[in-house]
Amino acid sequence: MKTSTHTNVEEASAEENACLQNMEQKARIRKQLLEPEFLPSSYDTAWVAMVPLPGSPQVPCFPQCVECVLQNQQSNGSWGLVQVDSSINKDVLSSTLACVLALKRWNVGGEHIKRGLRFIGRNFFIVTNEQSVAPIGFNITFSGMLSLGMEMGLEFPVGQNDLDRILHLREVELKRLLGDKSDGRKEYMAYVAEGLGNLLDWNQVMKFQRKNGSLFNSPSTTAAALIHNFDDKALQYLNLFVSKFGGSVPTVYPTNIHCQLSLVDSLENIGISHHFSSEIRSILDVAYSFWLQRDEEIMLDVATCAMAFRLLRMNGYDVSSDDLYHVDASTFHNSLQGYLNDTKSILELYKASKVSVSENEFSLDNIGYWSGRLLTEKLLSDRAQTTEIFQEVLT
Numbered sequence: 031m032k033t034s035t036h037t038n039v040e041e042a043s044a045e046e047n048a049c050l051q052n053m054e055q056k057a058r059i060r061k062q063l064l065e066p067e068f069l070p071s072s073y074d075t076a077w078v079a080m081v082p083l084p085g086s087p088q089v090p091c092f093p094q095c096v097e098c099v100l101q102n103q104q105s106n107g108s109w110g111l112v113q114v115d116s117s118i119n120k121d122v123l124s125s126t127l128a129c130v131l132a133l134k135r136w137n138v139g140g141e142h143i144k145r146g147l148r149f150i151g152r153n154f155f156i157v158t159n160e161q162s163v164a165p166i167g168f169n170i171t172f173s174g175m176l177s178l179g180m181e182m183g184l185e186f187p188v189g190q191n192d193l194d195r196i197l198h199l200r201e202v203e204l205k206r207l208l209g210d211k212s213d214g215r216k217e218y219m220a221y222v223a224e225g226l227g228n229l230l231d232w233n234q235v236m237k238f239q240r241k242n243g244s245l246f247n248s249p250s251t252t253a254a255a256l257i258h259n260f261d262d263k264a265l266q267y268l269n270l271f272v273s274k275f276g277g278s279v280p281t282v283y284p285t286n287i288h289c290q291l292s293l294v295d296s297l298e299n300i301g302i303s304h305h306f307s308s309e310i311r312s313i314l315d316v317a318y319s320f321w322l323q324r325d326e327e328i329m330l331d332v333a334t335c336a337m338a339f340r341l342l343r344m345n346g347y348d349v350s351s352d353d354l355y356h357v358d359a360s361t362f363h364n365s366l367q368g369y370l371n372d373t374k375s376i377l378e379l380y381k382a383s384k385v386s387v388s389e390n391e392f393s394l395d396n397i398g399y400w401s402g403r404l405l406t407e408k409l410l411s412d413r414a415q416t417t418e419i420f421q422e423v424l425t
Contacts, residue, residue: 108123124165131182147184287320
């Protein structure tokens with residue numbers, strides 16, 4: 031009897047702990063639904079740190095970002111690593127180089143700069159490794175920052191042949207871009223503007239400015255534009271999130287509606303959305319309001335637009351497929367996502383095409399046809415089969 035009682039107590043305790051853990055997990059999900067967490071980006075923080083104070087080019091406009099760069103170098107000399115033993119990749123090298131440039135720009139953190147340069151030198155072989163995953167436009171942005179660093183007087187502990195090789199990759203990429211006259215190419219060049227500097231017509235770049243003052247909701251690209259071409263709306267955009275987050279800058283801002291819709295989609299896919307019905311309804315109400323207003327936070331990003339359409343329709347909101355008139359094969363090809371042949375955007379469009387409510391929704395049929403064809407082409411390529419999204423495409 032003693033053993034049985036003891037076992038019952040243990041089982042009750044384990045059940046209580048499991049219940050508590052379940053409640054805590056629900057609370058975390060609920061918090062994430064209501065206010066998505068923004069992860070800091072050393073790369074974007076560094077670019078914002080380089081923006082000069084209007085009228086005082088020798089003074090940083092955002093000293094708190096400069097301080098954040100100084101406070102967040104890893105012991106191995108890098109920036110951007112969560113853990114010292116994490117794998118080193120091109121993203122980390124880009125972040126480290128950007129932070130070195132930011133400190134050099136204001137002549138602070140001499141020892142930080144030395145450690146950062148040594149880290150780049152030790153790992154420079156990754157730069158030209160084509161098998162290493164790279165951020166979008168890496169050959170342009172990284173080599174552009176290298177050129178800027180050399181203009182600043184930085185001495186990279188790298189052989190001249192290696193430097194010439196990465197700079198040559200940039201020249202090859204630029205020649206290819208200049209031979210492409212599509213609108214998607216123009217948008218792409220604006221998207222990677224921080225790597226092009228004086229090679230760009232910044233007035234042309236500013237044509238991609240959004241209502242919130244940003245370029246592509248990207249702090250780094252907007253900061254680069256502000257460095258080369260003062261714009262009051264761009265400055266207001268940077269001031270907005272610096273006042274909200276302090277010196278640590280996110281990769282993209284704002285992305286509330288995209289993050290929230292993505293989480294709603296995940297919760298529905300795994301079958302636990304009923305636990306968060308009131309929060310999900312609030313999110314979808316906001317998304318519906320944005321949809322009716324054709325707000326750019328939904329409409330300008332193809333993946334967000336398609337996901338919003340699908341989730342709203344599946345949850346009983348009255349959304350017309352005619353509102354997707356701006357998404358067809360030609361406009362997609364001429365967009366940034368189309369130029370990059372972005373699998374996520376194509377998949378979201380294909381999934382949206384499957385929530386037809388009548389036989390006469392020809393726009394959805396059309397979207398399903400060409401997005402399905404693009405997905406098939408991707409599935410047949412060996413490279414696609416190594417991406418995380420590959421399994422979702424199959425299902």
